[in-house]
Amino acid sequence: MINENEKRICKGKGCKKELPVxxxxxxxxxxxxxxxxxxxxxxxxxxxxxxxxxxxFFIIKK
Structure with a gap:
């Protein structure tokens, strides 16, 4: 379960945005x-x- 009091950071490459509670x-x-x-x-x-x-394929078939 996610701890609501803990600051979470985005896991994307090179992204350091803080995720909201x-x-x-x-x-x-x-x-x-x-x-x-x-x-x-x-x-x-x-x-x-x-x-x-x-x-x-259809052009060649004609």
Missing amino acids: GYKYEKCESCRNKFLESGINIVKTCGAAVVGVVGL
Whole structure:
């Protein structure tokens, strides 16, 4: 269980922000958003690659 009286620091790389009392995550909102944004960019890139390969497949099939 989290000790409410203890000061907590963000666990993100290079981030030294102090987390508010009662905050349930180990990383601050900024670090959490950066992590999610990087994952979304990876999914977009892979999706575009798959669409390109499928498109090429149908063009070659004709």
